[in-house]
Amino acid sequence: MLVGAKVGGATPLVIACRNGHYDVAEYLIERCKADIEQPGSVTFDGETIEGAPPLWCAAAAGHLPLVRLLVRAGANVNSTTRTHSTPLRAACFDGHYDIVKFLVENGADIEIANRHGHTCLMIACYKGHIRIAKYLLSLNADVNRKSVKGNTALHDCAESGSLHILKMLLGHGATMDVDSYGMTPLLAASVTGHTHIVEHLINAEYGLVTRQQRIDALELLGATYVDKRRDMVGALALWKRAMDDRFPADGSEPIPKPKDVPRIEAYDYAVEPSNAQQLEEILADPDAMRMQALVIRERILGPAHPDTSYYVRYRGAVYADAGRFSRCRQLWHHALDMQRAVLPPLSPLTQSSLFSFAELFSYMLAERARPPLRGRIVPPVTFEDVDPVFRKALSEIHRGMELLDSKLSIDREQTLTTLQRVLVISLHLATLMARLLDEPECTEEVSRNIHKAVYSLVKLDIKVRQGRSALHVACSAESRGGRGAVVGARAGRGCRRPVTLSRVARR
Structure with a gap:
């Protein structure tokens, strides 16, 4: 009764495994016959995990001796938390390579995803754990598997900025799929500002992207330079490259900017430049550059993407901190209207x-x-x-x-x-x-x-x-x-x- 009782949602064995107390866990298992599958609630980085089995706790915390003890005692290596996270995925999250290898060698399934459809390979790529990603790929992990929201390991890698892992994924047949927001890994890298990822993916010799995709990526990356890096000159250089791509000097068919983009009051009715001279002119006006970034992001990502409304709200907050409360309200109303139009109630x-x-x-x-x-x-x-x-x-x-x-x-x-x-x-x-x-x-x-x-x-x-x-x-x-x-x-x-x-x- 005592070893099965919970304090704060956790049994003594769960607490011992979470905190790495090998002797205590061994005593509870071998002498007290504690249930090695009885789950409990534990906290990692301020996040409460419900229904975590002892093995999951030990794997997440990086305690290899405890993981071995539990597996030797007959623990289910594919047991899951309430949200369907396995001990293997927990080890992949924080980069515990030795635990990952041990669990796989003892029957852990590398393809079990959590409730979001996010696999071990995806989280290893997102967290930048190269060694684990390489190991999972050597086991033929599904490189193009999609999560519930449609993202792949390549999306996660593009967002985290690990070029080395990205090259490995491409070498194992990763493709440029779109997620539920219509985002490719290339656009994901542009949104997060990983220039080196963008440059690698748009490299012509790989043939991974179309000319239009390359233009969108450069324009979106320029918007990220404005809002995230406050680098107006860098943004202008990227927008110029995109403009040169739209109107190539070799006489190729031009790709002009869309003409049916609505002019929005919250953006001061800003219109995107249609030639290099107009681009040069807006550099002298920081506010015009900021509005360009918002216009470009809404055109490329669309109102449904969270980053569209996020950066509108961010710009409004900056105006408020500068005492320009009217501009803040104007932008925030636009963001709120976008959210209410595309998001579910509440x-x-x-x-x-x-x-x-x-x-x-x-x-x-x-x-x-x-x-x-x-x-x-x-x-x-x-x-x-x-x-x-x-x-x-x-x-x-x-x-x-x-x-x-x-x-x-x-x-x-x-x-x-x-x-x-x-x-x-x-x-x-x-x-x-x-x-x-x-x-x-x-x-x-x-x-x-x-x-x-x-x-x-x-x-x-x-x-x-x-x-x-x-x-x-x-x-x-x-x-x-x-x-x-x-x-x-x-x-x-x-x-x-x-x-x-x-x-x-x-x-």
């Missing part, structure tokens, strides 16, 4: 965008209450600023409620949880509007509009987890303090780069 990315607005307005209100810093004057927050965001938040709630009422197969409890998060953000926005009632500039008409807006939230008659209404949530711990919960936060805090769990997480 998406975490949409939630993040809405919360960033709440943080921005709270920050502006807090700064206005303080003496100006170095003469910087923060403009007032008006009802016209908050109301459009509030309406979009309510629309997201309505979409969530429709999802719950639909006959679609969904995780109802999880949907209610995410719906509650959006409700909390909406309550924060409502509280910010209520603060405007105390402002001297608040007219009777503005007061009436604020009350109407808040009533539109009440009228939704929303019910979240445990049947709680908006009033219940407003009085609960997660919403207590309302305006104080976000006051003083920097505008850009919500613009974190999206993490693709299928690629980098242990799960």
Whole structure:
């Protein structure tokens, strides 16, 4: 009973294997007859892994003697966590080559993927573990296998920037497939800014890519230079190369830029240059270069790709930090509209965008209450600023409620949880509007509009987890303090780069 009991979700054997206590594990197995397959919860790098068998814990932590002990005792080398991660994949994640080799020699299946369809070869390539990748390839690992989201080992390698592994993959027949976003490994390298990977893949002698793909890669890499490296000169050089490719001097058929690309207000109606002279002219205007980067990224990646909205939000945050709050709001609205158009209801990315607005307005209100810093004057927050965001938040709630009422197969409890998060953000926005009632500039008409807006939230008659209404949530711990919960936060805090769990997480 004692050796099977859990503390913090973990049995004594799981704890011993996680922390490398060989003598304790040996005693628990041989003397106490502990169940060597009984899973538990463990934490790695701040991430909680549920349902991890002892062997998985030892392999993930790099304890080879414990791995040998468990296998000798009869542990299943292909046992998995709750998210279908094997001990072999856990060892591949952190580059424990000796454990990888031992597990394979004792029957571990190299092709078992986790819940995201991400294989041992994929994670070894993403993490840059050359020796492990080479070993798995020598065992004829499926080099072109796709994950749930359509990425291959070549995508992962292009994102991580390991040219040596990339060459090995190509030597074993890796192909330039597209993932669910339509991204090739070449575009993946351009997005992450791995110039050496891009240059290798577009090398004409390999014949891996078409002329159009080469042009897109150079243009997208230039956009990455602007936003990620702040290298305007380098970006211009890449865009010039792409322009020369579009209009080659040898008289080949030109490939002009698309003419039907819409001009977007948030990007100052920027139009992409159509010749080298126009390219030279925009170098003198940093803002024009930044807008070019956003226009190019949206054209090539499309609005559905997470990086498109991420960099729009990032640029808005930079403007906010520079005191250009109007430009920030304009860009953030465009990003939010893109997300709501292509993402499912209650998406975490949409939630993040809405919360960033709440943080921005709270920050502006807090700064206005303080003496100006170095003469910087923060403009007032008006009802016209908050109301459009509030309406979009309510629309997201309505979409969530429709999802719950639909006959679609969904995780109802999880949907209610995410719906509650959006409700909390909406309550924060409502509280910010209520603060405007105390402002001297608040007219009777503005007061009436604020009350109407808040009533539109009440009228939704929303019910979240445990049947709680908006009033219940407003009085609960997660919403207590309302305006104080976000006051003083920097505008850009919500613009974190999206993490693709299928690629980098242990799960």
